[in-house]
Each structure stands twice: as C-alpha cells, then as structure tokens.
Amino acid sequence: MGRDLTALFDPRSVAVVGASDDPAKYGHAVAAQALRAPDRRPVHLVNRRGGTVLGRTAATSLTAVGEPVDLVVISVPGAGFEAAVDEALACGAKAIVAITAGFAEAGPAGLARQRAVAARVRAAGAVLVGPNCLGIADNTTELYLASDRFAPGGVALLSQSGNLALELQLRGEPHGLGFSRFVSLGNQADVTLVDLVEDCSRHEATSAIAVYAEDFGDGRAFAAAAAAAGKPVVLLTAGRGTASARSARSHTGALTTSADVVAAACRDAGVELVRTPREMTVVLAGLAGPARPGAGVRTRGRRTAVFTDGGGHGAVAADAAEDAGLEVPQLGGPTQDRLRTVLWEQSSVANPVDLAGMGEQRPLSYADTVGALLDADEVDAVLMTGYFGGYAASEGGLGGGPAGGSVLAEGEARAAKEIVAHLASAAPKPLVLQSMYPGSPSCRVLAEAGVPVFAATEDAARALAAMTGRRSPVDATGVPPLPNPAPPLSDPGYHGVRALLDAAGVPFPAAREITDEAGLLAAAAEFDGPYVLKALHLLHKSDAGGVALRLADRDALLAAFREMHARLGAPAYSVEAMADLTDGIELIVGVNQDPRFGPIALVGLGGVLTESLRDVAFALAPVPARRAEALLRGLRSAALLDGVRGRPAVDVAAAAAVVERITTVAAAHPEIAELEVNPLLVRPHGALALDARAVLR
Incomplete structure (x- = not known):
C-alpha cells in the first residue's frame, strides 16, 4: 500500500516557520506562495519576532498559533531546526517540509543530526520531506509551498535540483x-x-512521473516502484558514466559502470531513461501531453510509417526513427494500393510515404494519407515530417510559404482538423509531427488535440519511441524478487566457489585441488587426459601464465606443473579434465553487488578477450532463463550463437539456464561482492563452466 502522504499533499492547515518580509530569504518566497490559496485551508505565518509578514499578523511560535497544524514548513537557521521540529510535532503536525540545510550534505555530524530528527518524526507518526529541500507544490489541492509556480498539468516532478525543475x-x-x-x-x-x-x-x-535524482537511496526499491506504477516514469540522473568506486577484482567489476547499472534497472523496470532536460521534455511531451483519443496507450509495436512532403525530410526521419529503436518497414501491397487511391502517380507509397508535391495541389491529401496509415494493420505508429504548417505560417506572417498561400493555408487548416478527426475514429495509435513551423496555426490545431509537435526530427523520433514502448516485451521484465539469503560462503577459494555453483546445478569438468607432485599424480589417475593445470589464488590466471591447456598425458601434466611452480610458486593448483572447445563459444556470466541496486548480472562474450571486446549486457539479478536468452541474443556477436562459416549452432537455452542458476546463487549471497564464471563454454549440446571466482565484500 505504501505510506500515507495525505497530510503532505492535502493538509487541513499549513504553517510556515521562518516566514519573512525579506525577499532575500526563502521563508519570504514560500510564505508568498502559500498565501496564493488562502481560502483552501488556514495558512499561519510564524516569525519569532512577531509583527506582520506580507501584511498578515505573524505568530511568534507554532504554539502561539493556538490550534493544531497539519503541515509545517521549516525555513530557519540550522541551529534552531531541531527545536522547530520538536515544536511542530508537539503541535500535532503530521507532515514537515524541511528547507533548512546543513545536515547529511555537511558531513558525519550533520548526518547524525539528520538521522536523529528523522527518528523523532517517525516515532510521532509524522512524515518529513528534506531537510535541504526547496519545498513542494500540489496543483490539484492548491498547495503551494515552493518558491516558484508550476503550471498545472499531469506530470509529477520529483527532483533533487530546483533549477532543473525550473528548466523543465x-x-x-x-x-x-x-x-x-x-x-x-x-x-x-x-x-x-x-x-x-x-x-x-x-x-x-x-x-x-518525472524524476531527477542523483541519490536513489534504495535503487532496487525505486525500480520496483516504477515498474508497478502503472504509468510512465521518466528518469534523468547524473554521474551515469563514472566507474564504480570499488576497485574491481574481476572482469565483471572492470566492465560494470554506474551507467550500465542504471540503464539495466531502467530497462527491466520499464523506466524511460533520458540524458538531458531537453530529452526528458521530449519524452514527457509524448507520454503526458494534452489528452487526445487513445492518449496514454503505449503499444508494443514499433512498425513506424514515415510520412513526408519531401524526400529529404523522409530519409532523415527514417534514419532518426531507426536510431531511436523504431522499425521503418516497407509497406505491404494492400496498404500501398490504398495509398494510391488517395495520392497521385508520382507519390511514393513504400515507406517513407512521400506526397511529392501533392500537398500544394490538394492539402487534404495530408489528412487522407494519415488516415490510411492509421487504419493499416501493419502500421503501429506514424511519424509525419516536413513542411506541414508552412502554408498557415505564411498566411500568418511567419514567412516561408509560397506566394498567394491563403488558399493553401485554409486547406491546410482543414487538413489539420481532418487529421484530428481520423485520430478520434481510428484505433489508438501514436502520431507525432515534426514541422519546420511548429508554432503555426495548423500545427497548434494538432498540438491542442494531443499530437506532439516538434521542430527537430530527432525529438519527434525519440518521443514516438517512448509512446510506442520501443522495447520488446522481454526487455521490460520487471524487478525480479531476491531469493532468501543463503548461509554465507565459508570458502571463497576457487574450489569453494565451484562447489557452491555445482550444488546449484552449474556443470563443471572434473577437477582436483593439489599442492604437490604426489597430489597431482593422484588427481591424474582419477580421470583421463587431456588435462588443464591452473595456478590458484592469482587474480587473472591467464594473464599471469597460470593456465596450461591441452596437456595430453600425465608426463605433460607433470612437466607443466614443475615449470609453472618454479615460475609462480602458487600455494595450490587445480588439475582438471580438458573440455572439448572445438564447436563451443566462450561466454562470461558475472554478478556485481551494487550498493544502490543490489545484484547486477552481466552476460556476454567471454574468455581472455572479454574486456577488449566488451560485448556484454546487463540486467537486475537473478535473471530468469527466458530473460537470459534474450540478453544473449541481443549481443553484437549474437550471430555466432546460431553458427557461422560452417560452425554448428550452440545450445543457447542451456546457457540461459546456467545463467539463471549462477545469478540466483549470487543474489542469495549478498556477502559476495563479485561472482564470475568465465568462460562458460556453450556447445551444440549443453554448457560447461570452465572457471569461476568470487570476491567477498
């Protein structure tokens, strides 16, 4: 159900502690905003000096107000903050908005003060926003407790930056x-x-819901909440490109960055991740703009018809659509035949669909074409691009239109209204417009009907991608539940990790740990060659020359041991059966414990070239087998899995099942900072883990 925040967004009464007549103080701005709706609820201004603030009598304290206050805004110097909180709770406050700064952001002492205050608030059954915040506003309840006004609409903006909120x-x-x-x-x-x-x-x-966040707190809980929201969540975050602060001790750790983690969490949760305020605005314009018939319906189809009145615009828009993750397929025969009935001979009907000048001869051809495309079963969305809007712009004095454009302007206006009519009658499908004249009257007709209108082609394509749910159904899989914690791993050594994974059903070749020649010969007697010899307790065994492959018999194994031990002096070694690598592909499967999002899985092309090729994909762990297979088939090198140049296809389903087992083990062991199997050999029949390591926290 979640916490009850009624007192925060729809309080029965409000008090501003620290209200001031001094425009330089934040208490002045908040008090002025609070008084915008004096008839909605009682608003009390508190200033320790009393007198008047903004023409109203100010109480010298909350206690002096003489009645309970539901929500209290505190904007006082840090030294008086705790006392103000205690007085608010004593006066019955159920919600506190703490604008005062100087707490966790100021260091350990401030963090301790902050935790103590939060504990007192929770113990009293109240809620606290902040400290170090800039206020809140709710246009639906006429609650204005921030320094600036926000135009009413449908977007809930949750931001760690005031200036970014203003830019949006x-x-x-x-x-x-x-x-x-x-x-x-x-x-x-x-x-x-x-x-x-x-x-x-x-x-x-x-x-x-639009979010700008630098600190997710519990990132996994955020992803789960977003996945369950039932409405679009758009995220802008900073610091996505910085590498993990932890010193990586595996390929997995070296390859995983904050950007990968956030992107994986957003993809799994169905969150629209954006990079800039402009992109956030574009996506929101597509998802939360003015209502129109079918608005809010996010289809999974990505088949996009690009419709233009000029070949150049059509080609650029088709590229932009594909760059945004949409598909621009050639239209089928029946749809092309339908288009030919409304267009003239020189028009192109394959996709992009190009009027080729017919718009100036018959402006209603814009509407006829949009209607035909929206009606086509093979079309999931329409991106209209080019000059539309220019005729009305010329008539309105915006320039650029042909001479004598008044007739064309009238025709274009009728076309805009007809397009709106098609939107109302057709099955709900997204339509986005890019226009050279986005502010023209014709474009405004479409915009007011809920059609997103953009000046930039790439913006139109990005908005359409968000509206169509550009990901396939397996991409947004939700946040997988964490398994119950298992008993901590007692032996993080190579064979201890193998035993842990083996117990979970991860297959390995036969192996024995040895420390001397006698142990080596005893191990060789237990299974036939060829053999592999590995020096244990080395960070990257292959790079250090600590792996010897294809040792044909016991004599070759013994010789390799003597040479390796003389060179490395490792405390222990592993003797293993050599796997048949002939028709296999080496993958990597790893899991990192991220401090915000918990276990994050990595799958990709493995072996000694893992970090060089960096062909990897990420997901929240544990990863179900179906999801794992989708990740593997989404790699750049995925064609290798199905066989190339006479090589047979490998057993991707078996690999995916092993990925599920490995990531489930890692998710059940939060004490393991990094768990990695590299390589995981995938063959035409089955998969085999050839090496494993774990790094404890």
Whole structure:
C-alpha cells in the first residue's frame, strides 16, 4: 500500500516557520506562495519576532498559533531546526517540509543530526520531506509551498535540483506540459523517492512521473516502484558514466559502470531513461501531453510509417526513427494500393510515404494519407515530417510559404482538423509531427488535440519511441524478487566457489585441488587426459601464465606443473579434465553487488578477450532463463550463437539456464561482492563452466 502522504499533499492547515518580509530569504518566497490559496485551508505565518509578514499578523511560535497544524514548513537557521521540529510535532503536525540545510550534505555530524530528527518524526507518526529541500507544490489541492509556480498539468516532478525543475517547466510550456505535483527531494531523511513514486502512482491527476535524482537511496526499491506504477516514469540522473568506486577484482567489476547499472534497472523496470532536460521534455511531451483519443496507450509495436512532403525530410526521419529503436518497414501491397487511391502517380507509397508535391495541389491529401496509415494493420505508429504548417505560417506572417498561400493555408487548416478527426475514429495509435513551423496555426490545431509537435526530427523520433514502448516485451521484465539469503560462503577459494555453483546445478569438468607432485599424480589417475593445470589464488590466471591447456598425458601434466611452480610458486593448483572447445563459444556470466541496486548480472562474450571486446549486457539479478536468452541474443556477436562459416549452432537455452542458476546463487549471497564464471563454454549440446571466482565484500 505504501505510506500515507495525505497530510503532505492535502493538509487541513499549513504553517510556515521562518516566514519573512525579506525577499532575500526563502521563508519570504514560500510564505508568498502559500498565501496564493488562502481560502483552501488556514495558512499561519510564524516569525519569532512577531509583527506582520506580507501584511498578515505573524505568530511568534507554532504554539502561539493556538490550534493544531497539519503541515509545517521549516525555513530557519540550522541551529534552531531541531527545536522547530520538536515544536511542530508537539503541535500535532503530521507532515514537515524541511528547507533548512546543513545536515547529511555537511558531513558525519550533520548526518547524525539528520538521522536523529528523522527518528523523532517517525516515532510521532509524522512524515518529513528534506531537510535541504526547496519545498513542494500540489496543483490539484492548491498547495503551494515552493518558491516558484508550476503550471498545472499531469506530470509529477520529483527532483533533487530546483533549477532543473525550473528548466523543465520552461521547456515544457510550448508542449502544453504542466505539473500535478512538484517535490524537492532534499536529503530524503524520511520520505524517500520510493515513497513519492508509490504515492504519485496512486494519484489520479498524475499521468506521468518525472524524476531527477542523483541519490536513489534504495535503487532496487525505486525500480520496483516504477515498474508497478502503472504509468510512465521518466528518469534523468547524473554521474551515469563514472566507474564504480570499488576497485574491481574481476572482469565483471572492470566492465560494470554506474551507467550500465542504471540503464539495466531502467530497462527491466520499464523506466524511460533520458540524458538531458531537453530529452526528458521530449519524452514527457509524448507520454503526458494534452489528452487526445487513445492518449496514454503505449503499444508494443514499433512498425513506424514515415510520412513526408519531401524526400529529404523522409530519409532523415527514417534514419532518426531507426536510431531511436523504431522499425521503418516497407509497406505491404494492400496498404500501398490504398495509398494510391488517395495520392497521385508520382507519390511514393513504400515507406517513407512521400506526397511529392501533392500537398500544394490538394492539402487534404495530408489528412487522407494519415488516415490510411492509421487504419493499416501493419502500421503501429506514424511519424509525419516536413513542411506541414508552412502554408498557415505564411498566411500568418511567419514567412516561408509560397506566394498567394491563403488558399493553401485554409486547406491546410482543414487538413489539420481532418487529421484530428481520423485520430478520434481510428484505433489508438501514436502520431507525432515534426514541422519546420511548429508554432503555426495548423500545427497548434494538432498540438491542442494531443499530437506532439516538434521542430527537430530527432525529438519527434525519440518521443514516438517512448509512446510506442520501443522495447520488446522481454526487455521490460520487471524487478525480479531476491531469493532468501543463503548461509554465507565459508570458502571463497576457487574450489569453494565451484562447489557452491555445482550444488546449484552449474556443470563443471572434473577437477582436483593439489599442492604437490604426489597430489597431482593422484588427481591424474582419477580421470583421463587431456588435462588443464591452473595456478590458484592469482587474480587473472591467464594473464599471469597460470593456465596450461591441452596437456595430453600425465608426463605433460607433470612437466607443466614443475615449470609453472618454479615460475609462480602458487600455494595450490587445480588439475582438471580438458573440455572439448572445438564447436563451443566462450561466454562470461558475472554478478556485481551494487550498493544502490543490489545484484547486477552481466552476460556476454567471454574468455581472455572479454574486456577488449566488451560485448556484454546487463540486467537486475537473478535473471530468469527466458530473460537470459534474450540478453544473449541481443549481443553484437549474437550471430555466432546460431553458427557461422560452417560452425554448428550452440545450445543457447542451456546457457540461459546456467545463467539463471549462477545469478540466483549470487543474489542469495549478498556477502559476495563479485561472482564470475568465465568462460562458460556453450556447445551444440549443453554448457560447461570452465572457471569461476568470487570476491567477498
């Protein structure tokens, strides 16, 4: 169910502690905003000096207000913060918005103060946003407790940056984007990003949730909340490209960056991950713009018809659509025949569909073509691009249109209205427009009907990708539940890790650990050659020359041992049966314990070239076999799995089953920082783990 945040977003009364007449103080801005809706609920201004603030009598303390206060905003110097919190709780506050800074962000002492305050708030049955936040707003309940106004709309904005929130407000205005709520996250001492996502998912007036976060707190819980939200979640985050701060001791650790982890979590949870405020605005314009028939329906189909009135725009738009993950297939015969009935002979009907000048002869051909494409079963979405809007722009004095364009402008306006009519009558499918004149009257007709309109082709393609759910059904698989913790691994050595994985059903070749020649000969007698000899307790055995392969018999094994031991002096070695590598492909399977998102799995092309090729994919662990197979088939080198140049196809299903077992073991052992099988040899029939290592926290 989640936490009850009613007192935070729809309180019965509000008090601003630290309200001020000084425009330089934040208490002034918040008080001024709070007074925008004085009839909705009582608003009390508190200033320790009393007097008047913004023309209203100020109480000298919360106690002096003389009645319970549901929500208290605290904007006072840090030295008086704890006392203000205690007084708010004593006066019956059920929600506190703490604007005061100087806590966790200031160091260990501030963190200790912050934790103590949060504990007192929770013990009193109240909730706390912040500290170190910039306030909140809820347009649906006329609650204005931030320094700036936010235009009403359907987006709930949860942000750790005030300036970014303002930029999103400015960028969203041309697209008709507005906000149901705004919350400055602050330090998340009590109310967390997860709490807010869960509450906004239940908020009927919120159609999409936009998040800017630098600190996810419990990232896995965030991903789970987003996956369960039932409405789009769009994430902008910073620091995605920095490598993990932990010193990597495996290929898995060396290959995994913060960007990989966040991208994997977002993909599995169905979150739209964006890189810039502009991209966030573009995606929100597609997902949460003005309502139209079928708005909010995110199809899984990616078959996109590109419709243009100029070959250049069509070619550029087709490339942009494919870059965004959409498909631009050639249209089938029946659809092409239907288009020929509404277009003239020189028009192209294959995809991109090009009017080839017919728009100037008959402006309604724009609407006829859009209608035919929306009706086609083989089309999931339409990207319209080019000059549309230019005729009305010329008539409106915006320039660029042909001479004597008033007739064309009128025809274009009728076409825009007809397109809107097609949207209302056709099956719900996304339509996005890129126009050279996005502000023209014709484009505004479409925008007001809920069609996202953009000036840039790449923006139109990105919005359409978000609206169509550009991922295949296996991509957004949700957040897998963690298995119950297993007893901690007592032996993190090579054979201890092998035993752990073997017990989970991961197959290995026969092997024995030895320390001297007598043990080596005894091991060789237990199974036939050829043999493999490995020096144990080395970080990268192959790089150090600690692996000898294809040792035909016991004499070759003994000679290799003597040479390797003289050179490396390892404390122990492993004698193993040599696997048949003839028709196999080497993969890597690893799991990292991320401090925010928990176990993160990596699969990819393995062996000694793992870090050089970097052909890997990531997912939240544990990874079900079906998901693992999809990850493997999504690799750049996936064609190798199905056989090339006369090599047979390998058993991808067997590999996927082993991936599930390995990642489940790792997820059940949080004490293991890194677990890796490399290589996992996949053959035409079955898979075999040839090496394994674990690094404890």
